[in-house]
Amino acid sequence: MYPGIHNYSEIGKLNKVLLHRIGPEVEGLVPDNFARLLFDDIPYLKVAQQEHDRFAEVLRENGVEVVYYVDETAKALQEQSVKEEFLNKMLDESDLFSEGVREAIYDYLIAMPAKQMVEKIIAGVKKDDIPKVETKSLADFITSAYPFYMDPMPNLYFTRDPGACVGNGLNVHHMSTATRRRECLLLRYMFMHNKDFAPEGSQLWYDYDDPFSIEGGDVLVLNSETVAIGLSQRTSAAGIERFAENILHKSTFKRVLVLDIPKSRAFMHLDTVFTMVDYDKFTIHPEIEGPLRLFEITLGMDGKPHFESLTDSLQNILKKVLKLPAVDLIRCGGNDPMAAQREQWNDGSNTLCIAPGTVVTYERNYVTNDLLDKKGIKVLTIPSAELSRGRGGPRCMSCPVNRDDL
Structure with a gap:
């Protein structure tokens, strides 16, 4: 196992993950501030914590080191001058x-x-x-x-979004909403001042101060050469271009695939409609298959970004970049349109792969879970009556830091 940040796939055995245990911040939610704080409902904290603890327990049972936002940020703030600087930055954004x-x-x-x-x-x-x-x-x-x-930070238990570990580096994102922007400061200080989290030599592909929005739910590492990014409600074309230019110049990655998904709250990020679950298998929400537009960013001979619109199907493009004879797109909810909509709303497509062919899902998405099981995927379910009220699943709730190479 490589130390520190090392993440060259969506499916390699997960060794280390960054979580935030849901806490009293959600009790700051009331109907009057739902729009301000990006919630539709109020999780019951006691049960939500039990569910989140079960999530962490399932990960540990499968050999994953679980670290938490609060602990890792606190490690970064041990010097008084750093603590003071951090607090002033946080107040600047408040x-x-x-x-x-x-x-x-x-x-x-x-x-x-x-x-x-x-x-x-x-x-x-x-x-x-x-x-x-x-x-x-x-x-x-x-x-x-x-x-x-x-304001509280009730969205922080979705640790996928403030940043993304890609290859041997990190994105510290510019969130599209002011409400979530402060979350990224926690991660930025982890990167700068916590060498357990980000040892010397860790790269920074995108920074908090970059002006264009990009969020981690839209970032999927398909293999050591390919990153897929959703052009979504929360991730901008300019943010994708800035990230692509940095990572293509300074890493082994050769291409960034851009999936243009519908701009709506139901399809907030790419990982709410599309995730990788095995070497050749993906979950997908059927409603994005028809209107999906695809683009590719590579470096030209002159070292400048080259943009291309792709006309082939998603399946064929995935086959090509993964060097596979075939790929299987497993439809969330199967062929039942109502089940697909219901389970996508409850994050049926938002699977966290912890090893090839082994995923963590919400137990409530029984139609999709049964389909995954029939496709030979090992499904580890967690309770989610309260966690799901925040509109995010196991992938949303996790920031993988270190995975085995495939």
């Missing part, structure tokens, strides 16, 4: 109007040990946490009814 409020939050958080500070930033800083902050501006007065000074 939409604070008043210098007095900012100073009060800074003093409140910086006094905490690093781990507690990170936990509190994720949970959100309520106005009740810091009493007697004087209102000094009209903006403070207008926003006084809102309960938080710093």
